[in-house]
Every structure is written in structure tokens, then in C-alpha cells.
Amino acid sequence: MTPERERQLGEWMGRAQDGDQQAYESLLRELVGLLRAHALRRGARADWVDDVIQETLLSIHRARHTYDPQRPFLPWLYAIADRRLNDAYRRLHRVMRRESEEDFEFADAAVLPQTGDDELTEEVRQAVAELPERQREVIELLKLQEMSVKQVASRLGMSESAVKVTAHRGYKKLRERLRGLIGGN
Amino acid sequence: METDRLIEDLVRQAQPVKRLARPSMRLMRWVGAAVLCLMAGLTAFGVRPDLTASLSDPLYALQALVTLSAMVLAAAGALILTVPGHARSASARWLPIAALAVWLLSLALDFAVHSAAGQPALWDPGHGARCVREIAALGLLPGVILFFMAARGAPLRGGWTGWLVAIALASLGALGTQLSCTSDAPAHVFVWHFLPVVLAGGLGVALGRWLLRW
Numbered sequence: 001m002t003p004e005r006e007r008q009l010g011e012w013m014g015r016a017q018d019g020d021q022q023a024y025e026s027l028l029r030e031l032v033g034l035l036r037a038h039a040l041r042r043g044a045r046a047d048w049v050d051d052v053i054q055e056t057l058l059s060i061h062r063a064r065h066t067y068d069p070q071r072p073f074l075p076w077l078y079a080i081a082d083r084r085l086n087d088a089y090r091r092l093h094r095v096m097r098r099e100s101e102e103d104f105e106f107a108d109a110a111v112l113p114q115t116g117d118d119e120l121t122e123e124v125r126q127a128v129a130e131l132p133e134r135q136r137e138v139i140e141l142l143k144l145q146e147m148s149v150k151q152v153a154s155r156l157g158m159s160e161s162a163v164k165v166t167a168h169r170g171y172k173k174l175r176e177r178l179r180g181l182i183g184g185n
Numbered sequence: 186m187e188t189d190r191l192i193e194d195l196v197r198q199a200q201p202v203k204r205l206a207r208p209s210m211r212l213m214r215w216v217g218a219a220v221l222c223l224m225a226g227l228t229a230f231g232v233r234p235d236l237t238a239s240l241s242d243p244l245y246a247l248q249a250l251v252t253l254s255a256m257v258l259a260a261a262g263a264l265i266l267t268v269p270g271h272a273r274s275a276s277a278r279w280l281p282i283a284a285l286a287v288w289l290l291s292l293a294l295d296f297a298v299h300s301a302a303g304q305p306a307l308w309d310p311g312h313g314a315r316c317v318r319e320i321a322a323l324g325l326l327p328g329v330i331l332f333f334m335a336a337r338g339a340p341l342r343g344g345w346t347g348w349l350v351a352i353a354l355a356s357l358g359a360l361g362t363q364l365s366c367t368s369d370a371p372a373h374v375f376v377w378h379f380l381p382v383v384l385a386g387g388l389g390v391a392l393g394r395w396l397l398r399w
Binding site (some may be wrong): 016017018019021024025028029032050053054057058059061062063064065066067068071074075076077078079080083 | 187188191192193195196197198199200201202203204205207267268269270271272338339341399
């Protein structure tokens with residue numbers, strides 16, 4: 001990143017602070033590539049880097065009043081990005097540690113179409129179908145095709161931890177969507 | 186795709202914002218408010234009758250100066266840490282610790298001087314609880330003000346920011362208490378003036394992590 005480019009980013013942010021939406025859009029679009037490269041340099045996994053970028057953009061939006069246009073832009077940006085990256089690592093470790101036991105219990109109870117209740121089965125199938133593509137693929141392979149985490153990881157070209165995190169997120173969405181249909185969950 | 190949508194949403198919501206003033210400017214405002222609170226508190230609690238004579242004692246004056254430094258450095262640190270990527274954020278965290286260490290060393294020196302002079306150095310429990318109450322009372326309002334000033338920024342390190350806010354408010358309280366408390370016994374100052382500052386710092390870490398989560 002050249003000093004001129006950094007100055008340009010700082011200038012856009014200064015104008016964004018004054019309410020210039022065009023400058024703000026240019027800035028945010030430019031930041032996506034910068035944040036992606038930074039996250040990958042810091043060891044972020046490619047499959048959750050988009051989430052980190054989005055969380056960082058939200059944080060930048062919340063913190064934009066703290067940027068001082070007289071100061072360099074990149075240290076301000078990367079301090080926020082590092083904070084969100086650290087949060088993502090912590091979240092990942094938490095999910096890994098928990099091994100999502102409750103998720104798999106939930107999945108056994110809810111996702112497998114063995115309830116004998118056609119209406120419920122249809123609701124579950126519909127909820128699974130409405131999941132984001134990656135989450136749907138992972139859950140279908142894990143629960144409908146009864147593949148192991150390792151097999152799913154190999155099939156989809158993901159790491160095992162990424163499969164677990166994706167499944168965890170999918171189960172969370174299913175739990176929210178099916179609340180009331182699945183007793184106690 | 187989702188990122189594009191997010192950017193469009195954020196751009197739509199982008200209203201002009203009031204820039205956060207520089208930490209030095211915010212620090213001056215806080216110190217002004219803190220001095221007013223301290224003066225009001227000392228008017229209520231009263232200063233020690235021999236204050237002028239005590240200030241001529243180098244160790245007493247050093248301890249008052251170090252407590253004042255801890256207060257200002259901690260408040261400055263708390264405000265600096267709310268600006269992401271501020272160049273001085275590392276020293277902002279460590280300078281208040283250095284000030285507290287100097288205070289502790291001066292107490293140890295004071296202890297040695299008192300012992301050598303045959304003066305009571307070990308224990309003077311008399312009005313310890315009152316000193317703690319005074320520290321809390323004197324530091325409370327400036328602490329609340331500093332907390333809200335910190336929360337208005339972006340406290341990326343909630344625990345550290347909470348610690349610095351707590352050290353600033355407790356050091357302010359301890360400074361006021363040093364000006365009103367009549368006991369110079371170093372053990373009294375250590376237990377009833379210094380330790381409450383350290384304990385407040387611990388509480389500040391917990392509160393900062395909880396309330397300044399960012």
C-alpha cells in the first residue's frame with residue numbers, strides 16, 4: 001500500500017464522517033480486498049473470512065467517529081480488523097471445544113426424517129432447504145447421508161473445523177426456525 | 186454478495202458523525218471535572234490541619250505526586266485506548282503501572298525511614314474504613330464521567346480500559362484521602378490507601394470486560 005493510497009483512504013473516511021455517502025461507499029468497497037488480504041495473512045480460514053470482513057465493516061461503521069483524519073488510516077483500520085479476527089478465533093475455539101454435542105443431539109431429533117409425522121418431516125425438509133447453500137450441503141451430508149465430519153470435509157474441500165462451525169451455524173438457524181415444533185429445543 | 190448488500194446498507198445509514206476529540210483534549214476536560222469534584226469532596230471531608238507542614242516532608246510530597254501521576258496517566262491511557270490503533274497505546278497501558286510501582290517503592294522507603302526513626306510504622310487501624318469510604322466517595326463521580334467518555338470511543342480492549350478507568354478514579358480518591366487523612370504510618374497508607382487502588386483496578390478489569398465489550 002503506497003502512502004498516497006493510504007492518504008486517499010483516510011480522505012474518504014474524513015468525507016464519510018461529514019456524511020459523503022459516495023466517498024464512504026468507495027472506501028468500504030476498497031476495504032473489502034484489504035481486509036481479506038489482512039485476514040488471510042493473519043491465518044484466517046478462507047471459509048470464514050467473509051464473516052470476519054462483514055463484522056469488521058460493521059465495526060468500522062460504528063467506530064467511524066473515532067478516526068482522526070490527521071492520523072494515518074491503516075493503523076486505525078487494522079486495530080479494528082485484528083479485534084474482530086481475535087473474536088472469530090475465540091468463537092471458533094469455543095465451538096471446537098464444545099464439539100457441538102447438543103447440535104448433534106438436536107440434529108438426530110429434528111433433521112432425520114424418521115419422526116413418523118409427515119407434516120413435521122416436511123417442515124424440517126423445508127427449513128433445511130432454506131439454509132444458505134454451504135450449511136445445507138454440510139447438514140445433508142452429515143445427517144441425511146450419515147457421513148463423518150472427516151468425509152464431509154474431504155468431499156467439500158473444507159477443514160474439519162470449518163465443517164463443524166458450518167454445521168453449528170446451520171443447526172442454530174434450524175433450531176430458531178423450528179422452535180415450537182421440536183419439543184424443548 | 187452478502188458483503189455487497191451490507192455495504193449498501195451501511196452507506197444508506199451513513200449520516201454525518203461528530204468526530205471524537207483528541208485524547209489530550211478529552212483528558213483536559215476530565216481533569217478539570219476531576220479537580221472540581223476533588224475540591225468539593227475536600228470541602229466536605231476537610232483537609233488535614235498540618236497539610237502545609239506535611240507537604241514539606243519529601244516522602245509525603247513524593248507519594249502525593251506519584252498518586253497524582255497515576256491518576257492522570259491512567260485517565261490518559263483510558264482515553265487513548267478508545268482510539269483504535271493509537272500510536273501511544275502501549276505506553277498508555279504501562280505508564281500507570283510504573284507510577285503505581287513508584288508509589289509502592291516510596292511506601293517501602295517510608296516504612297524503612299519510620300522504622301529507623303522509631304516511629305510507628307506497622308499498624309494504625311484507627312480510621313482505615315473511613316479512608317476507603319473517602320476514596321470511593323471522591324472517585325465515584327469522576328469515575329462515572331471517565332467511564333462514559335471511554336464508552337463514547339471504541340474501547341477495543343475492554344479489560345484494559347476498565348482497569349485504567351478504575352485506577353484513575355481510585356488514584357484520585359487516594360490523592361484526596363492523602364490530603365485529608367492524618368495518619369502517615371506507611372502500613373496504614375499501604376493497606377487503606379494503596380491496596381484499595383489495586384483492588385479497584387481488579388474490579389475495573391471485570392467491569393470493563395462486561396460493560397465495555399466492543
